[in-house]
Amino acid sequence: MNAGIPVRWVLSQPELGLVLKGGGDGLGRSITLALTSELTDAQQWLSGGELVLTTGMGLPLSRADRLRYLEDLDRAGVAGVGFGIGLSHETVPEDLVETADRLGLPLFEVPLPTPFGVITKKVMQRLAEQEYEKVLRASRAQPRMTRAAIQGVRAVIKELSAALSATVLVVGSDGAIAEAHPRQPAAEIVDRITEFLTTRSDGAGSGVIQLPSRQYIVLQAITAGQTVHGHLAVVTTTALSSVDQVLLGHASSLLALDFEKPARLRIAQNRLNSQAMAMLLDEPGDPDTMWQHLATAADRTGRIRALVLWCASPSDAGQALKTVDTQLHPMNRQLFAHLAGDRVAILLPGSDNDETAEQLLVGLPAEVRATTRAGLSAPHLLRRFNAAIEHAELASSAAVPGARPLELAALAGHALLAFPEAQRVLTAVSEAMLQPLVDYDERHGTDLIASLRAYLEAHGQWETAATALGVHRHTLRSRIAKIESVLGVQLDQALVRAELLLAVVAHR
Missing domain, CATH: 3.40.1390.20 (HprK N-terminal domain-like)
Structure with missing residues (x-):
């Protein structure tokens, strides 16, 4: 150690x-x-x-x-x-x-x-390798201790004991040994712990005791706010390293949470545990209980919407999540959300609209709201909430920072150009396809690109396109023939017309 x-x-x-x-x-x-x-x-x-x-x-x-x-x-x-x-x-x-x-x-x-x-x-x-090994060991031990916290105090100290290769004790607030792993301590150790704690007037003694037997007792107070719930003691043959002390602190925090857990949290935990057991008892691959849990997020028709918020930083995303929760509380509605870095995904009833979504952001600090892009999906069946989140993400990527939540359906007709990635691709394709026409127009003072656009937007209707341009249809036929010659294409092919229309739109 x-x-x-x-x-x-x-x-x-x-x-x-x-x-x-x-x-x-x-x-x-x-x-x-x-x-x-x-x-x-x-x-x-x-x-x-x-x-x-x-x-x-x-x-x-x-x-x-x-x-x-x-x-x-x-x-x-x-x-x-x-x-x-x-x-x-x-x-x-x-x-x-x-x-x-x-x-x-x-x-x-x-x-x-x-x-x-x-x-x-x-x-x-070799020293660097040892430090890396310690950090790696701690990174593996911390998640195990966190998972063990669900099972209680005994499971946490068992994991800590294995991680430190030491005897771990939990000393209650009354000074008695409440838990020990892997074995009960010797009387000498109990006496020294009792002696050390009785000399502390604040009751929150944390420190190191060195025994004549060359053992160390490291004591860490288990505290939550001003309340001291007891002490965590580690008995070792060597002093704890800084990495070991991190593991000790993590275990102490987990135990403090367990001691502080209010009654209603315990009831909720028991309910979740019952649901987990029900999942295991059901047919594998059919987690109906989890869908039932999410069902309260849907409207009466079983539909949901997804609201996705892209923020400037993870701290802003956390602030946005707190704001939404604050707005939902007086509505007597639960929060169904997923926070990942700068992104917050929130499930709303399918009957909600963009006004409801905007209302949820009221109270968000102005500087955070000004940099937040919000996207809203169309209503989806509950079991398609993944698709709803994906659609809301697309909408948010095209939304203006600080503007009202943008619904994906509102992008109809210009959706491809609304997304930066698609816009870059279309612009590159446009330059590649239309460059011969651009060069021709520059050399001859013509505007064949405008004629091509009018023809394509009129679906190849000569009269309609010619009227839009203010020319005779024979003049337009001549221009289209020239365009086919310059570009080396045949405009009577539907796929060619479709690609050229996208290219012309992107060129504009």
Whole structure:
């Protein structure tokens, strides 16, 4: 749990060629940093856990000073000393070896071909791997603890115990051990916890107790507001790392929520649990109970609409969701919503319209409303609510920020050009198809594109198109022939006319 790697791990790396000379009793010391120093008083800048690498260049000349050099490093909490040979010293001085044995401070020989930088890199890479492993372990443990919270206190501390490889206790507000995993603690541990808590006047004691047996008891108060529900205690053989403390805090928060859970929330939880059991007892793949749960979102005909809000940020989306909930409350209506990043999807009865949807946004801060795009689907059967949300998303992508919710049906006739992605594609197609006509008009001072548009919008009716242009139909026939020649197409083909009409509209 504690950060660092044992000195024996460094010595076990064959490619480094390190040879232990003294201090073998301290091979379990933890290295948290590797550094090079030729200073005789390096201990002034050390905080403990360092692996000091030196060539002995600045080593004191007298035996007494050399012994003091190692003693000072040992008092500073150094994990070990690597002595490079072949430069200022051919071998590790024997008096240093004797002192290292006496102190239990690992002293090893670094051969000349092994650069200090390689040792430092090896140590730092291993430390980085350990930190990643801890974060990965925590990222896996937190969801397991969260899921376990549904089953109660015992399940949470079981997951925490497994994650920390430690004994976990829940101490009630009365000071008694309420839960323990994997086993009940020794009497010594209970006595020390009781002693520690009775000395705290606020009752919210959190701290670390070190036992003579070299065990640690880490206490975390389980609090909700000003209320102290008890304490979470972890009994370990090493101090908790920062990642372990995050897991402890997460477990404490989950337990606080469990202790604070009001009666009505428990009733709702029981109801959901009953529904979950009913789903499992029903035929697989037929979650009727969940559809029944969603049915209250529909109108009397069983239809719903989807309102989708795209906001400028996740915090704005959260604010929008709170505003909608506030507006629904006096209507005695439940909130059926899904929040994902910047997007909020809300189910409304199919009988609601854009005015109702707009009313739900009243109260949203002006700066948030000004950047929010709202889209509203047409009424759908409840079981097609996924399609309703998709349609509302399309409408919101074409909506103007700050404007009333846009209904997808309102885009009829110009829907393709309303969506940015479709607009970009059509513009590119338009440029590719019509460029020969654009070039021809520029060279000859004509306007064949206008003639093409009139002809296509008139569905190929010569009289109608000619009248719209104010020319004789024979003149229009001549222009259309020229257009077919320039573009290399035949306008009597329906698909060609359809593509060219989209291209002309996009060109405009």
